[in-house]
Amino acid sequence: MTKQATLIVENLRKTIRRKEIIKGISFELKEGEVFGFLGPNGAGKTTTIRMLVGLIKPTSGRISICGYDLERQFTKAIRHIGCIVENPELYPYLSGWENLEHFARMVPDIPKARMNEVVELVGLQNRIHDRVSTYSLGMRQRLGIAQALLGKPKVLILDEPTNGLDPVGIREMREFIRFLAETEGLSVLVSSHLLSEIQLMCDRVAIMAKGTMLRVDTVEHLLKEQARVVWKAEPLEAAKAILAAETSIFRTDGDTLITPYEPKKLSVWNKKLVEAGVAVHEIQPKLPTLEDLFIELTGGETIE
Amino acid sequence: MRRGIVGIITIVSALAGILWLGGLAMAIQDQFFAAKAPPAGTAKYPKEEKTDNRGIYIVALGDSLTRGTGDESGKGYVGYMVDQLRQKTAKPIRVTNLAIKGQRSAGLLQQLGQAEIERQLKLADIIVMTIGGNDLFQGGEALKLAPKQIEQAKASYLRNLDRIFQTIRRINKDAVVFYIGLYNPFSDLGDAKQTSAIVRQWNFASAETAARYSNIIAVPTFDLFALHVNDYLYSDHFHPNKEGYKRIGERVASLITFTEGDEK
Amino acid sequence: MNNLVYNEMLKIVRKKRLFVIAAIVAVLVALFTYAQFKQVKELQERLGTSDWRTQLQQQIIDAQNRLNSSSISEEWRKYLQIRLQQQQYYLEHDINPSAPGAPTFMRMFIENAIDLFLPLLVMVVAADLVSSEASGGTIKLLLTRPVKRGTILLSKYIALLLAISFILLTVALLSYLISGIVFGYHGWRLPLLTGFTINGEDLNTEGVHLLPQWKYVLIELGLAWYVAIVAGTLTFMLSVLMRSTAAVMGIMLAALISGAILSNMVSSWESAKYLFMVNLRLTDYISGTAPPIDGMTLGFSMTVLAVWGLLALAIAFIVFTKRDVY
Numbered sequence: 001m002t003k004q005a006t007l008i009v010e011n012l013r014k015t016i017r018r019k020e021i022i023k024g025i026s027f028e029l030k031e032g033e034v035f036g037f038l039g040p041n042g043a044g045k046t047t048t049i050r051m052l053v054g055l056i057k058p059t060s061g062r063i064s065i066c067g068y069d070l071e072r073q074f075t076k077a078i079r080h081i082g083c084i085v086e087n088p089e090l091y092p093y094l095s096g097w098e099n100l101e102h103f104a105r106m107v108p109d110i111p112k113a114r115m116n117e118v119v120e121l122v123g124l125q126n127r128i129h130d131r132v133s134t135y136s137l138g139m140r141q142r143l144g145i146a147q148a149l150l151g152k153p154k155v156l157i158l159d160e161p162t163n164g165l166d167p168v169g170i171r172e173m174r175e176f177i178r179f180l181a182e183t184e185g186l187s188v189l190v191s192s193h194l195l196s197e198i199q200l201m202c203d204r205v206a207i208m209a210k211g212t213m214l215r216v217d218t219v220e221h222l223l224k225e226q227a228r229v230v231w232k233a234e235p236l237e238a239a240k241a242i243l244a245a246e247t248s249i250f251r252t253d254g255d256t257l258i259t260p261y262e263p264k265k266l267s268v269w270n271k272k273l274v275e276a277g278v279a280v281h282e283i284q285p286k287l288p289t290l291e292d293l294f295i296e297l298t299g300g301e302t303i304e
Numbered sequence: 305m306r307r308g309i310v311g312i313i314t315i316v317s318a319l320a321g322i323l324w325l326g327g328l329a330m331a332i333q334d335q336f337f338a339a340k341a342p343p344a345g346t347a348k349y350p351k352e353e354k355t356d357n358r359g360i361y362i363v364a365l366g367d368s369l370t371r372g373t374g375d376e377s378g379k380g381y382v383g384y385m386v387d388q389l390r391q392k393t394a395k396p397i398r399v400t401n402l403a404i405k406g407q408r409s410a411g412l413l414q415q416l417g418q419a420e421i422e423r424q425l426k427l428a429d430i431i432v433m434t435i436g437g438n439d440l441f442q443g444g445e446a447l448k449l450a451p452k453q454i455e456q457a458k459a460s461y462l463r464n465l466d467r468i469f470q471t472i473r474r475i476n477k478d479a480v481v482f483y484i485g486l487y488n489p490f491s492d493l494g495d496a497k498q499t500s501a502i503v504r505q506w507n508f509a510s511a512e513t514a515a516r517y518s519n520i521i522a523v524p525t526f527d528l529f530a531l532h533v534n535d536y537l538y539s540d541h542f543h544p545n546k547e548g549y550k551r552i553g554e555r556v557a558s559l560i561t562f563t564e565g566d567e568k
Numbered sequence: 569m570n571n572l573v574y575n576e577m578l579k580i581v582r583k584k585r586l587f588v589i590a591a592i593v594a595v596l597v598a599l600f601t602y603a604q605f606k607q608v609k610e611l612q613e614r615l616g617t618s619d620w621r622t623q624l625q626q627q628i629i630d631a632q633n634r635l636n637s638s639s640i641s642e643e644w645r646k647y648l649q650i651r652l653q654q655q656q657y658y659l660e661h662d663i664n665p666s667a668p669g670a671p672t673f674m675r676m677f678i679e680n681a682i683d684l685f686l687p688l689l690v691m692v693v694a695a696d697l698v699s700s701e702a703s704g705g706t707i708k709l710l711l712t713r714p715v716k717r718g719t720i721l722l723s724k725y726i727a728l729l730l731a732i733s734f735i736l737l738t739v740a741l742l743s744y745l746i747s748g749i750v751f752g753y754h755g756w757r758l759p760l761l762t763g764f765t766i767n768g769e770d771l772n773t774e775g776v777h778l779l780p781q782w783k784y785v786l787i788e789l790g791l792a793w794y795v796a797i798v799a800g801t802l803t804f805m806l807s808v809l810m811r812s813t814a815a816v817m818g819i820m821l822a823a824l825i826s827g828a829i830l831s832n833m834v835s836s837w838e839s840a841k842y843l844f845m846v847n848l849r850l851t852d853y854i855s856g857t858a859p860p861i862d863g864m865t866l867g868f869s870m871t872v873l874a875v876w877g878l879l880a881l882a883i884a885f886i887v888f889t890k891r892d893v894y
Contacts, residue, residue, distance in 0.1 A: 016892075053712045056892040079714040089705030093582050102578065105571035106713040147709065313586070314577045314730060321733035327790025334762070334779070334787060335853065335866050371633060400622055402629050405636040420625045420659045 004031050006080070006154045006187040007052070012061035014047055021047055023211040024061065029155060029187040034177055036202030036219075037191035038294060043208040045191050046086070049159055052189070053083045066154050079107070082153035084161065088144025092133035096124060096143050099132060100150060107151045118146040122176075137164035141173075149180075156180065156188045162197055174201045195291045207297055214297045222293055227261030232282035239278045243269060261285050359396035360562075362386070362430045365412060369434040369484070370403035374538030375549045381484075382432060384553025385560075393562045400424055408438045409464035416471045425472060431481045432556060435468070436461055440486065440506055441542070454502060462509055469517045481520040482556055485510060487529035489542050523559065525552055569723060572715065576727030580693060586731065589689050590738045594746065596685070600677060601747045608668065620664040628655050650766055650858045657776070658761060669755025670748035671781050677743045678788045679855065683848035684828055686739065686792055687799035691820050693731045694803035696813040697724050698888070703811045707893055717889040721808070725881070728804055732796045740789060756782040764856025765865075784854070791850040794870065798844065798877040799824070805880035808888050824848075831860040841868070844876040 007029040014022040022044045029035050039045045050056040052063060054070055054077075063070040068077035090099045100119070104110040119128050122142040132140065141164065148156060161177065162170045178201055180186045192198050198205060199219060207214045215222065228250070233239035236255055243249060243259055246269050250258045259269075266283065273280050364370045364382045372380020379387075386397055402421060404411065412435050415421055425431065439461040440454075472481055488503040490496065503526065511522035528551045529536055529544075536548035544552065580586065611623055631652045635645060658665050666672060678686075698721075701707040710720060744753070762784065763775035779787070799820075806816040827845020840846055841861040850873075852859060853866035 050893065053708075055708060055711055056894070057890075075714040075716060078712060081712065083712050085708045085712075087705060089708065091579065091582075091704075091706060094578075098578070098582075102575050103709065103713065105575055106710075106715050108714075151714070310574065310578045310581045313581055313734060314574065316737065317577075317730035317734035320737035321729060321793075323786075324733055324736055324790050324793035327786040327788075328794050329790070330783065331787040331790045331854070331866075334783075400626065402625065404629060404632040407636075418656070418659070420621055423621065424625065 005029065006031055006066055007189070008062075008064045009052070010062045010064075012048065012051060012063065013059045014044075014051060014056065015059045021211055022051070022058075025208070025211075025213040027206055027213060027216050029189060031154075031187055032181050032185045033203040034181045034188045034190060034201055036198035036205040037189060037208070038195065038198060038205060039191075039208035042210075044211045045208055046159065048208070049083075049085060049157060049189075049191060052157055053081055053085060054078055055085065079151060080154040081157060082148030082151060082155070083157040083159075084141075084144040084148055085157075085159050087163070088140045090132050090140065090143060090147070093131065095131050096128040096135070096139075096146075099143065100128075100147055103147045104150055110150060114150065114152070118149045121149065122146045138166070138169045141165060141169075145176075154187065156186050158188065158190050160192055161190060162192060162194060170197070177201055195289070195294060199289065207294060209297070223289075225293075228286040229259050229261050229266065230282070230284045230286050231257040231259065231280065232284075233257070233273060234279045234281065238276060239273055239280075242272055242276055242278065246272070258286075359398055360389075360393065360429050361427050362397065362399045362432065363424050363428040363479075364399065364401040364403055364432050365415075366403045366434040367407040367412075367438055368403070368405040368543060369437060369552075370401065370432065371405050372549060373405060374540065374543030375546050377546060379549065379553075381544075381549045381552035381556065384550045385432070385557045388554060388557035389560060392557075392560075395562075403434070406438055407435070409435050409461050409468065413464050413468050413471070416468065416475075422475050425475045425479070428476055428479045430560065431472060431476075431479050432484065433481065434484045435465065436506065436510060437486055440503070441489075458506060458509065462513055465510060465513050466516075469514065469520055473517055473520075479519070480560075481514075481517075482523050482559065483510065483514050483520060484523045484552065484556065485525050487525045487533075487544075489529070489533065489537060491530060491533045521559065523556055525555070528552065528555065569719065569726075572720065572723030573726050573730070576697075576724050577730060580697075580727060580731050583696075585693050586734060586738075589692060589735055590742065592689070593739050593742045597677065597743045597746045601673065601750050604673060604676075604747075605750050620667065621659065621662075624655055624659055624664070628652055628659070631655075647858050650856070654761075654764060654856050657764075661761070663759055663761060663778075665760060667755055667758050668751045669758070670744045670751055670753045671755040671785055672758070673747035673751055674740065674743045675781065675785050675788060677747075678739070678785070678792050679851045681739065682788075682792050682795055682851050683831075683845075684824055686736070686796050687824050687848065688821075689735050689739070690732055690796045690800040691803045691817060691824075693735070694728055694800045695807055695816040695820065697728060697804060698807040699811055699813045699816055702893075703813065711893060718885060721885055721888045725801075725804060725884075728800050729797065732793065732800050736789060736793050736796060756780070760784045762787075762854050762856070766856070766858050788851045788854060791854070795848050795850055795873065798873040799848070801877040801884075802844070802880045805884040808884040838862075842872060844873055847872045 005028040009028065010026050011024045012022055012026070013020065013024050025044075025048065027035075037045055037049070047056060051058050052070075054074060057071070063077075065077040066080045068080075070077045090096075091102065094102065097115075097119075100115050104115060119125055122145050124139065124142055124146065127135065127139060132143065135143065141161065145158070145161070148158075158177070162173050165173060174197065177188055177190065181188050181203075190198065190202065202219055204216065204218050205222060206216045230253075231239060231243070232255060234255075236252070236257070240249060240252065240257055243257060246265070247259050247262070250260070252258075263285075270280060270283060362382075368374075370380065370382060372378055372383065375383075377383070380401075382399060382401055386399055389397055402415070402424065404415070407415070412433075416425070439457055442457075469481070469483075472479075485507040486503050488496070488500045490499045493499070507522075507524065507526060511524075514520040514522040529548065534541075536544055536551065538545040538548075611626075631648045635648055635652070655665075666676075698707075701710055711717060713720075758781040759778045760781055761776050762779050763777050765772040765775060802823075803816060803820050806819055807813070810816050823845050827843070827848060830840060830843070831846050831849070838861060841864050846860050847864070847869035849857075849859075850866060850869055853869070859865075859869075
């Protein structure tokens with residue numbers, strides 16, 4: 001891959017009241033990719049995101065955005081970030097348009113055309129001049145994205161972007177994020193508690209727990225490792241003994257056995273079972289999910 | 305349009321800010337660096353001539369008796385006197401009460417030196433006053449003093465009184481002055497004979513002083529409180545109560561007459 | 569910077585705070601105008617004259633009588649004594665310090681509003697300037713712009729100064745216009761005395777000089793502005809430190825009210841003069857009213873207020889630029 005890294009995080013640490021919350025994490029975002037950020041509550045997701053946008057100062061480590069150091073060249077670095085941290089909180093007593101104007105005034109050189117552009121992009125043309133207090137959560141979410149895109153950022157950081165959206169909205173948002181990454185070449189960092197969401201829209205995923213980065217990899221890779229086969233056979237004990245000799249058995253679940261998915265060896269194993277007189281009722285490759293992976297990696301900690 | 309309003313408020317605020325800053329600078333300049341020049345003698349009172357259609361102007365001077373201490377209605381003898389006078393004349397009556405509680409003759413003399421008091425007196429048609437009670441009684445303790453000390457107090461009091469009358473006459477030579485004498489608040493006590501004698505002598509000397517000036521009339525009150533003194537005294541056994549003041553007021557009022565045209 | 573200040577002004581205006589303040593001022597001024605009018609009428613009826621000299625003389629006599637009653641507190645006695653001497657001085661120089669007219673009312677209104685009412689109005693704007701952004705979450709959007717935190721806070725502070733100026737203008741204009749309906753709009757040239765200094769129980773008239781009322785009023789407004797800025801700065805600091813606007817208001821309110829109470833009883837606690845809230849009545853030095861604690865002067869009070877204000881400003885900036893935002 002020759003795509004450039006837009007956001008580089010190196011050995012980031014944060015200590016609050018002598019307690020290390022973030023224990024040295026590193027990762028990078030590449031141009032045009034959607035990067036998923038997963039982790040149970042208290043893993044340090046939000047703290048990390050806040051450090052990325054300059055709201056919290058890291059105790060040590062380095063964040064660089066498009067080549068600018070966030071701490072030392074704050075305004076230059078932050079210029080390339082658009083973000084929504086947690087909820088899209090805007091000024092409820094101003095109209096959507098006034099909110100955009102407000103933020104546009106804080107960035108040099110944003111023409112009115114750009115404002116119209118982002119309003120159209122998020123599809124708020126009809127309601128943009130109404131007060132934000134009359135907006136639904138979904139509309140606020142969109143307005144939040146509109147303001148994040150206003151300054152033509154290279155990196156878009158979205159904390160729970162599908163929060164409070166209806167199923168259609170969620171799908172639209174997903175497509176929109178993919179569109180931004182693929183067409184506009186943005187790097188998008190998305191945190192979500194909906195694992196299926198992340199799975200569907202992200203190119204790469206980072207999994208955090210207890211302040212450390214457990215895995216950073218492409219979705220494809222992660223899932224490949226996790227493929228499983230579910231065997232239903234009789235007698236189970238005999239089947240277990242035979243399969244254990246060939247491969248590792250993850251779990252015995254009632255009258256089923258679960259082994260890793262190795263497509264080429266599947267028929268060989270089956271043959272051995274049949275030869276040993278075991279009745280094989282079912283061989284089912286199980287589609288892996290991030291959720292399984294996640295639970296496995298984090299040791300079954302809750303994810304909201 | 306909306307942008308206009310915010311813009312206007314911002315500009316107006318900025319201008320106001322400059323104005324207030326100017327005010328602050330002026331305050332600093334004036335308070336810390338101003339030439340300390342006292343104001344020029346501006347005490348030029350407009351000459352207010354007494355005119356007959358102005359009504360009747362009464363000025364009350366003196367101590368707590370004139371103030372009306374002890375009368376829960378707050379009127380004092382001055383109030384009751386005016387009530388009576390209003391029945392006698394159709395002219396408007398105006399009263400200024402300049403009496404100060406606890407004032408002694410020396411204090412009154414000093415008060416008369418003030419420009420504004422002088423102006424008031426100049427305008428007065430009638431002056432009523434009580435003074436001397438505090439010189440003599442000094443809070444009710446005095447009558448236990450030795451005769452010699454009482455003599456001393458009396459001598460200085462009479463000197464002051466003379467100068468008070470003199471001053472009043474110099475300021476206003478026409479107004480009728482009613483000098484109201486003392487009563488003996490202790491006349492029902494054991495040593496009534498002694499105390500009454502002292503008060504009588506005191507009143508006599510005051511009346512003698514008053515007699516040296518024209519139109520200064522000493523009004524006795526000793527007799528008003530001679531019998532059943534407690535019926536007319538306030539709970540402090542010193543100042544008159546409502547009834548006591550009424551009697552004094554009626555007595556003074558009875559002495560004031562108006563010229564033919566004024567009467568009802 | 570202009571844009572940032574404009575943003576902050578926009579938020580202040582659109583929150584309708586300034587209009588609420590104007591309405592409060594209008595109602596209060598109308599109320600006080602009526603009360604003042606009643607008082608003048610009552611005094612005239614009681615004394616049977618509208619001559620101010622007689623009225624002032626009567627006030628002097630009343631004060632003297634009060635001084636002679638034994639149950640009067642030491643502070644009150646001192647206050648009366650000094651006021652009495654001052655009234656006497658006015659009388660002797662034939663100057664009516666309370667000649668009716670809108671400018672006189674305005675002057676008195678400012679003198680009475682400077683230590684509580686005016687700071688309260690300023691507080692209404694200043695209290696949620698930063699804390700509302702924190703509690704509303706908009707601070708996250710504000711701080712992720714390519715603008716330094718210090719610049720953002722500075723723009724807010726400038727907006728606060730503008731709002732304070734605007735509030736004072738509202739107070740000045742409304743008190744003039746509304747009271748003028750009853751008292752008339754004349755009296756700008758009325759001469760007034762200032763420069764009284766107080767030594768213990770005596771009024772020193774050495775530095776006394778005359779000022780036309782317009783200048784006197786402008787001076788008082790300037791001082792009121794100064795006080796309002798200090799009160800605003802302190803509120804601003806609290807607003808940075810706390811997320812809850814209600815808590816900010818509560819603390820400021822407690823401080824201001826305790827100042828009003830303390831002023832009446834601190835004469836024996838000398839170091840209280842370093843508290844900002846007993847130093848708010850700057851106009852008292854102009855009119856020559858005794859300060860709550862011996863030895864307090866205009867210069868002293870202004871310095872104390874300046875120190876508090878600058879400290880608060882420094883704390884606000886340091887905390888705001890260094891703090892982690894959650």
